[in-house]
Amino acid sequence: MRSHVLRPLWVVMGVVALILVARQFVVPEDFGIHERGFMYGYHRKSNEEEWKAFKVKYRTKDYCRDCHPDKYGENITSKHRIIQCENCHGPAVDHPDSPPKLSIDRSRSLCIRCHAYLPYPTSQRSEIKGIDPGEHNPDMECSMCHNPHKPDMG
Amino acid sequence: MTTLRGAAASALPLAAFRFLTRSEARAAVEGAKVRWGFLVDTYKCVGCGFCVKACKLENEVPYDAPVTRTWVERYVILKDGRMLADTPLGARDGFTGMEVQGVQVRKREIAKAFFVPKLCNQCENPPCVQVCPVGATYQAPDGVVLIDRSWCIGCGYCIMACPYGVRFFHPVYRVAEKCTFCYHRISKGMKTACVDACPFGARQLANLKDPNDPVTRVILTQRVAVLKDEYGTKPQAYYIGLDENVR
C-alpha cells in the first residue's frame, strides 16, 4: 500500500479546487484589476456604469425656465437669483410627469436657514440681513410680507 | 489525481488576476483627462444646509436618518479660548440659533466663528479602499471612490479606515455608503447636487486635470489647505480659510 501520509493534502486540494470552481460561477466576468491597480482598482467594472445610471433628481433652474418664465424672470433679477428653485420647491425629478405637482415650502424654518441672524465675524453669514426668529413676528409666515422670488421688492 | 489537478488548473481564474505593470497602471491613470476634485470656501459658507438637504434627496439617503454623505460643521471659538463645535443632523436644517453644544453663546463672547462643509475627499490614496477585503469599493479612473452595493459584505472595515468619518452603513441597503461626488451627475456634465444647491458658491467641483478649469486654477494659484494631511491619504477636497481648530 502506498503511503497514506499525503491523504489529508488531497482533501485540502479538493477543497481549494472546489472554491476555485465555485469562483468561476459566482464572480462576475468584469471583476478584475482595472486602471488604478490592485490596491485601489480591484472591482467589478460595470459598477461604474451603474452609478452613472443613477437617477438625477435636482434639475437646476434651467429646467424650470421654459415653463415658468414669469417666476423665473421675477427671480432672476432679484437678490434671490443665487438660490435654486428646487431648494424651496423640492427636486423636480421628472416634473410635470412625475411628480405632477411640486410642494411649496412656506415654513419659517426654510427662510431662517440663512436669515436667522448669527453674528459670526469670519463668516459671510453675518453679512446676510437677518432677524431673531423668536422676536421677529414669530407667528407669521415670512411670505405674508416678503416675496421669496423677489425679496427686494418688499 | 491527475483529473483533480487538471480541474484545479483549469479553474484558476488567471484572467481576473491579470496584474497591470506599474507603468501600465500609471499610463492608464495619467492618460485620463479627468480627475475630480473639490474646492470649499469656508468664508462663503453661511451654514444654510441646503447642500445637505439636496444631497440626501438626490442620493436617496433616508431624510430623517442621522447619517449623511455630506454635512456642515459649525465652529465657534470663544474669547476665553474654548472651542465649541456641532453639526446637528449634519446641518440638514441649517444653523438657526446661537446655542452650540448646549451652550448659549453671546455675541460678545465670540472670537471667531465659521462653517465648514465636509464631504468625501476622494483621496489619492484612499485607505478605505485599501482595506476592503473583497474589492467592493474602488477608485474609478477619474479619482472618485465608489462602492459596489451588490458586492459589499458589510464588514465596516472601510468605515473604520476613513479618518474623515465620511462612510456609514446605508440605513436601507445595509452596505457601506459614501459621497460619490454625485457620480451620475458629474459624468453627464452636471455639477454635484450640493454644488448646485449652494447659493453662495462655497462649494465648487473641479477637474484637476484641466488647467483651464476655473476652480482648478484657484486651487493651483491660491493658498489652499486639506484636511488631516498627516494621514498620508492625499485628500482632493481643498479648503480656503481652514482654521487650526477645524477637525
Add this chain to the structure above:
Amino acid sequence: MTEEWSVHGLEWTIKELFVYPNEYIYWSIQIVMYPLMTGLVAGAFVLSSLYHVFGQKDLKDMAKFSLVFSFALLIVAPMPLMFHLQQPLRGLEVFFTPHFTSAISAFGIVFFTYSMIVASEIWFVYRRFFVEQVSSLEGKEGIGNTLKRFIYRMLTLGAYDISEEALRKDERAIKILAAVGIPVACFLHGYAGFIFGSVKANALWMTPLMPVIFIMSAIVSGIALCMLTYIVIMEWKKFRIRTSSRPRQLTAEEVGGAEVDLVKKSSRYLLGFMVVAITLEILDLVFRGYTAVKSWDILRSVIYGKDFVNIFILQYTFGNLIPFVMLLLPGLTVRRTAVALVLVIFGVFMMRWNVVIGGQAFSLSFAGYMHYHLPVIPHSFETYKEGLFGALTIAVMPFVLFWGINKLLPSLRYK
C-alpha cells in the same frame, strides 16, 4: 422617504460633545468576541504543540485534549464575524475575490490554511483510533452503529494501514504539522492584531505592537481556557462517579480528577506568557504617554478617565495582577488555579473589549466621545446578534461543539 430604515449603531451609541454625524460604534460586541475566539484557537494549539514539538512530556494529557478543543474553537472563530456582517450571505466573497491589501482578506487565507493544518493533525492523531473503531463496529447491529461505522470509515480516508511503520509515519507527520502550526497560529492571530493595528485612522489601535500583543494575550487566554476546561471536565467526572447510584465501572480514585502536577506545570507556561503580554501592553502605554502626539490628549482622557475602571481595575487588577499573585503563591491547589484561570480569561476578554470598544470611545474629531451601551434584552435580530445574548451564544458554542466532537474523537482519558 417612507421606506423602513435603521441606522447601524444608533441603538447602542451615545454621543458626547463634538462627534461627526456618521460616527457610531460600528464594531461592537461581536468584534470583541472575534479576536477572543481566534486567540483561544491559537493559544490552545500552541499548548498542544508544546508537547508534540518540544516534547514537554508533562503536557501529554493536555496535548490531545487541547488539540481537539482548538478544533472546536476553530469552527466557532468565524461565527462572530458572520454575526457582525451586514451581509452575512456574502461572507464567502472573501475567498472568491480576495483583496489582499486588506488584512481581513489575508486573514481568510491564513485562517483556511490553519484550519487545514489542525484538521490534518487531528486526523493523524486519531487515524489509528478510526481504524480500530471501524473494525470493532463491524457486524454490530443497529442503525446507530452502522452510521457510526460509516462516519469512521469516511474519516479514515481509506487509509487502513496501522502497522508499526505506518504509525511511525503518523508520528512524524504530527510533529511536522504541530511545528508548522505554531508559526501559522501566531501568524493567524498576529493578523487579527494587524487588522486593528494597521487602521491609521484610529489613534488607539495604530501601533506596530498590536499584532505581538494580540499573539501573547491569545496564548495566555488559550492556555487558560484549556486548563480550565480540563479541570472542570475531570472534576465533573469524579463528582459524577461519586454521586452516581449505578454500579461503578471505575472508582472515583481511579478517575482521579484533575492532576495537581499537570495543572501546576501548565500554569508555569501561563505565567511566562502573561509576563510578556503585560510587558508589551505597558510598553505601549508608556510610549504613547511619552511621545504624546496629537491624539494623546483625547487618548489620555479615555484611558485614565472614561475607561479607567475597565482598563486599570477590571483588566489589569482583576484580570492580570490578582491571578498572577494567586498562581505564584506557594501551595497551589486545583481550586485556586481554577479561580485564577477564570480571572485570566476575563482579563483577556476585557483587554479585547478595551481595544475594540475603547478604540471607538472617542471621535475622529478628537473633540468628542462615544459611549457603548451593550444591548441586553433583544427586541430585534440585530440587538440579539450584536447584544449580550449574541455574545453568549458565541461563548457557549465551542463547548457544545467540543461535546459533539468528543463523542467521535474522545480526547479525555482516565488515569
